[in-house]
Structure formats: structure tokens, C-alpha cells
Amino acid sequence: xxxxxxxxxxxxxxxxxxxxxxxxxxxxxxxxxxxxxxxxxxxxxxxxxxxxxxxxxxxxxxxxxxxxxxxxxxxxxxxxxxxxxxxxxxxxxxxxxxxxxxxxxxxxxxxxxxxxxxxxxxxxxxxxxxxxxxxxxxxxxxxxxxxxxxxxxxxxxxxxxxxxxxxxxxxxxxxxxxxxxxxxxxxxxxxxxxxxxxxxxxxxxxxxxxxxxxxxxxxxxxxxxxxxxxxxxxxxxxxxxxxxxxxxxxxxxxxxxxxx
DNA sequence: ATGCCGTTTCGTAAACGA
Numbered sequence: 461x462x463x464x465x466x467x468x469x470x471x472x473x474x475x476x477x478x479x480x481x482x483x484x485x486x487x488x489x490x491x492x493x494x495x496x497x498x499x500x501x502x503x504x505x506x507x508x509x510x511x512x513x514x515x516x517x518x519x520x521x522x523x524x525x526x527x528x529x530x531x532x533x534x535x536x537x538x539x540x541x542x543x544x545x546x547x548x549x550x551x552x553x554x555x556x557x558x559x560x561x562x563x564x565x566x567x568x569x570x571x572x573x574x575x576x577x578x579x580x581x582x583x584x585x586x587x588x589x590x591x592x593x594x595x596x597x598x599x600x601x602x603x604x605x606x607x608x609x610x611x612x613x614x615x616x617x618x619x620x621x622x623x624x625x626x627x628x629x630x631x632x633x634x635x636x637x638x639x640x641x642x643x644x645x646x647x648x649x650x651x652x653x654x655x656x657x658x659x660x661x662x663x664x665x666x667x668x669x670x671x672x673x674x675x676x677x678x679x680x681x682x683x684x685x686x687x688x689x690x691x692x693x694x695x696x697x698x699x700x701x702x703x704x705x706x707x708x709x710x711x712x713x714x715x716x717x718x719x720x
Numbered sequence: 721a722t723g724c725c726g727t728t729t730c731g732t733a734a735a736c737g738a
Binding site for chain 2: 469473522572574629664668670
């Protein structure tokens with residue numbers, strides 16, 4: 461089973477790229493972020509035509525996450541628990557049954573947190589605290605868990621081409637990195653690092669200042685695997701080619717293959 | 721560097737992103 465995460469930066473602006481990618485890569489499950497669409501206006505037909513079931517948690521204009529799956533999506537949960545006042549659509553979770561069992565998958569759009577001297581940064585850190593509590597609770601089951609998404613965290617200096625340029629950025633603050641590391645310490649495995657610990661692996665290149673042409677990238681899109689899921693991991697692919705397509709997202713898909 | 725670029729909205733400039 462191949463499980464993908466992709467921040468597509470607007471599903472309506474990206475529908476042609478999304479359908480092309482679904483046809484060419486054909487993941488079993490795709491976790492999308494920044495759909496920037498309400499549920500009612502999500503372009504479902506073009507995706508269903510390719511054989512995918514869809515569950516969305518959208519809102520107008522910003523944020524928004526979705527799950528696409530060739531197999532049915534069961535027990536869909538929208539919103540991250542822990543703050544009923546949080547109106548941002550950043551979390552959706554569902555179970556997909558396989559021939560040998562099941563996997564519980566989440567699509568996560570973790571807050572950016574910039575600038576760090578505004579309320580956006582403590583919102584990010586509080587959101588990560590909520591994620592840690594929920595992620596710990598998920599480990600109580602025997603079902604393999606995949607928490608996939610745009611974490612907006614650069615875990616280590618090797619995850620940036622120019623780490624020195626990110627020292628004042630919310631994505632690279634010690635607190636942001638520590639809370640991501642806390643997820644690892646709970647028992648979750650960064651799928652990419654489990655299969656390849658080399659530097660120069662990036663998933664985001666800014667639209668500005670020729671970042672793609674200069675390969676000035678960062679690795680912020682992660683698939684975090686529970687122990688039961690990590691045991692099944694056989695490979696990870698970063699589908700960089702999509703960044704060179706016409707009208708690209710600034711993020712590229714990351715696909716993990718699990719023997720499920 | 722208050723910059724660069726791209727998407728979205730009760731739009732045509734401003735908010736947001738990373």
C-alpha cells in the first residue's frame with residue numbers, strides 16, 4: 461500500500477496537476493493539505509472518476525485538508541481534539557481496511573506560526589501540544605497509524621539547504637523542533653529518515669527568488685509512523701518532478717510504501 | 721529587504737503563506 465501526503469496549495473487551482481499526479485503515481489491513499497476550498501465546492505467528480513473515495517474538512521479561502529482513498533474511508537474524524545474554539549480546518553483522520561487488516565491515516569496541516577512575535581506562534585505550539593496528546597492516545601490501539609502532512613517544521617539543519625536563513629523562522633525554532641521530536645520520542649518514526657538519512661532531501665521550494673532553480677529547499681512534509689506502521693515500511697519517494705510542472709504547488713508529494 | 725511569487729476573496733488590494 462502506498463500512502464502519500466501533498467500540500468497542493470489550492471485544489472481548484474491545482475485540479476489538473478492533481479488528476480495527472482493521481483493517474484501517474486496512483487497512490488492508494490492521498491493526504492492533501494491547503495485545499496483552500498469549502499466542502500461543497502471541492503472538485504470531487506474529477507477525482508472520483510479516477511476511482512477515489514473522498515473525505516474533506518474544508519473552509520473558505522484558507523487551510524483545509526482532505527483524504528483520498530481507493531478503498532472506503534471509515535470512521536472519519538474531523539478536527540483535532542483539545543480546543544473547541546479553534547476554527548481552522550487542519551486535521552482529518554480515517555480508517556482504511558486492507559486485505560490483511562487496517563490502517564488509520566491522518567492528513568495534517570500544522571500551523572505555520574510566522575511571524576514568531578505574533579499570536580500565530582503560540583497558536584502553532586499549542587496546536588502541536590494537542591497533536592502530541594492525540595497521537596499518544598492513538599498508540600493505544602494495535603492498528604498501524606500514519607500521521608501524514610505539512611508539519612511546517614524543519615526537524616534538523618540537514619533538512620534545509622541554508623539552515624542559517626531559517627533561524628528566525630517559526631519552522632526552525634527550538635520549540636517547534638522539540639515538539640516534533642517529542643512525537644518521535646512517543647514512538648513515531650519519520651518515514652523518510654528511516655529509509656534515507658542523507659542531506660539534500662527537500663519537499664518545499666518557495667515560489668520566490670528562484671528557490672526551485674537554486675534548489676533552495678526545506679523538508680517539512682512528513683509521514684510519521686506508529687511502531688506497527690514503521691515495521692511495515694519498505695520505501696519512501698519524494699516526487700520532485702511535480703515541482704517542475706506548469707503552475708506547480710510549492711510543495712511536492714511524499715509517498716511511503718507499507719507492506720499492508 | 722516593508723522586496724521577490726502564488727492563491728484566494730461579498731475581490732480589483734489585501735491577507736496569508738513559508
